Amino acid sequence: MPQPDNPQPGAVFTTRTPRVVAARRLQRRRDRDETGRFLAEGPQAVREALAAGAVAELFFTADGLARHGDLVARAGSGAGRASQVDDDALAALAETVQPQGLVAVCAQRDVPLGDALRKAPRLVAVCADIRDPGNAGTVLRTADAAGATAVVFAGDSVDPYNGKAVRASAGSLFHVDVVRARDASAAVAALRAAGLRVLAADGYGEADLFELPDLARPTAWLFGSEAHGLPGALKAQADARVRVPILGGAESLNLAAAAAVCLYASAKALKEPM
């Protein structure tokens, strides 16, 4: 028998409580898309989500309350609510073994590209057709670390609110402007129109990253899929196609490593006094 949706104070939710059942469905993309919500687990992600004002509801166990009472208090005192669950319910909500007793339902944070561009960003990362959620989250984290203020998921990219992507982003999902742009070509055109130089990361690009001039210009980096790289039309649309030079016997870098090298090349140039 389901428990009431609004239990008495002190009630502990189980796997059958309707709010837990509804939250658990957010592990599926369809339910995330329909509700505009997603799950974030563990104290680091919950802390960043609270700071971003993104927490709609925090589920915590007795252990989570004992270890992270400050986060539970902040969740309960804000616009959201905090609900105690039993261990089985938390295990059902979490995708990892060690979420330390905390899982939050968060509001998706994407903004239209135009809003992100009005802030005149100096560094933007664009993921086109990236399918692996771990890679998507890692690029988000690396872009944030390198000082990018917006990350665009363009074309047929993975859902950045996928649990694995959220975990790989290590909180950076809550720091940057996340943009979803189905039409990658239109997004690139908008980036160029906003005055950003668009550089396509391409293992076979004509420009060598080590020799590229003007890296201190505001830049949008395009990164393509693990398997196929960037679509030819997007590469053609960029101001330059840039290869990270391969100095040893490796055929290529993986996506996350190439993105780190490219984004940090821009970060260094942007940071240096001109």
Added chain:
Amino acid sequence: MPQPDNPQPGAVFTTRTPRVVAARRLQRRRDRDETGRFLAEGPQAVREALAAGAVAELFFTADGLARHGDLVARAGSGAGRASQVDDDALAALAETVQPQGLVAVCAQRDVPLGDALRKAPRLVAVCADIRDPGNAGTVLRTADAAGATAVVFAGDSVDPYNGKAVRASAGSLFHVDVVRARDASAAVAALRAAGLRVLAADGYGEADLFELPDLARPTAWLFGSEAHGLPGALKAQADARVRVPILGGAESLNLAAAAAVCLYASAKALKEPM
């Protein structure tokens, strides 16, 4: 009933053929350590393994022969042998769904640190206590791409011949000198004695990578575990502790991204005319 170990020409091995059974055991570390062999799957890894003279035996399906007959011929004509297996046997040997009909038994390739150092390497990567095989393979691949000629797995690091590590290395395992050094401190001392500057990648390091002088000096980079970073004693032993600057809200970079940025900072400096 087991099939004979040396079947007639044209025989097709099954999951029960002793050589297939023995090869399959190489999915376990204990058997890899005991035999000094490991498995590499798919055409890219097999091609690199053949080029390195590391293939002891290549197992191929009818499909693998049709698609990669050149590799099968090279395996059979060298010191190794090539053995046809049925689809079930290949599926049992492979850890991925798409090895394209090829799995090779390879000889482990590690060399003593002294041998690697006699070649006067200008760039070396040291993984200390790295536990994730995907990270180990990615660092190998990135180090190879950046021009490192040796990668040292020190302390309590994951087995670089683990299947996931082999796949993540994308062939680079066959390009560089792989060194295993149980005593990380002794390895660092040997690297310094060989004239290499030892730099510890450390999110809290006193030196900013962007401002570090003399990156064109021959360098060994130390990378620590995902969870705990480098042990304090190893950090103290290094010539400097270097942080990749974090310009946005991210708390840190992940291991593979930090390694890519550090190794490529050295690669760029080493490549520039002095």
